[in-house]
Amino acid sequence: MRRYIFPLLVGLFGAAALIALGVWQLQRLDWKRGILAEIEGRIVADPVALPSHPDPAADRYLPVEVTGETGPRELDVLVSTHDVGAAFRIVTAFTLDDGRRILLDEGIVPAEAKDAPRPPAHLTVIGNLHWPDEHDSFTPDNDTAANYWYARDVDTMAAELGTEPVLVVARQIIGPDVGVTPLPVDTAGIPNNHLGYAIQWFGMAAVWLGMTALLLRRMARPNP
Incomplete structure (x- = not known):
């Protein structure tokens, strides 16, 4: 034994x-x-005013309400969604009523609408602060000449559009129809x-x- x-x-x-x-x-x-x-509870909480110096760690997902005007130039980020398929996130400079300039992720448009005209509009946006980390070893380099972006790099986009390195991802847009469907922040990517x-x-x-x-x-x- x-x-x-x-x-x-x-x-x-x-x-x-x-x-x-x-x-x-x-x-x-x-x-x-x-x-x-x-x-998830924080994402859908009542929005607050945009902090004067948002912190990427402490203020991630913070719900905010901002009012201002979109810029004439946008950055188009290639994405794929279950409902739309291939689409582009529309990220633009957003000049607030107090003069601050931040980044606004308005939402998505179908791939065929990438180059459709989207003139500047005065909007009130309820959304969330976000500093997404979308880069990995398979992420291609952005083609800025053709306006094809493959990741939302807040610092790079802010430098490109001349804004603060602060991104608000729209949950609700109040104002003229800009032809963009908000794609809010959620926990699916965590x-x-x-x-x-x-x-x-x-x-x-x-x-x-x-x-x-x-x-x-x-x-x-x-x-x-």
Whole structure:
């Protein structure tokens, strides 16, 4: 019987470690769901005035209400949505009534409407402050000459349009119809893969126990 002890202990302790990792991922899942619920609550809270010096960490997703005029120039960011398919986000300079210039993400237009005229308009916008991180190793370089952007880089866009590095993503636009459909901030882009990781760890634990049982079974067979 002694020869079974070591493989049995390895099997049991290995499975226990894998199960513990699965339980930890479930705990992380509860934590992430709480964070997402908090963010979602903040996104739809009552809007406030634009802070004088917004902070990318403290003021991310802050709901604000701003009034001003869109600029004559826009930056078109290629996106894909479930309802529209290929589309472009329209980001423009937004000159507030008090003279401040910020970035405004008005929303999206279908790809075929990319070059449609969108003259300056005086608008009141309810939206959220955002500093999106949309760059990864697969993101192409922006083609500024053709006005094809592939990520909303607030600092780069602000330099391009001569504004503060502050972006408001519209949730509601009050004023003339500018032909753009708001695409508000939400939590869809925030990864929450903990349930999948938990299932993987539990699956590995089951495989580990199965392999241990198979090994012990083979060890128990009489030698021919």
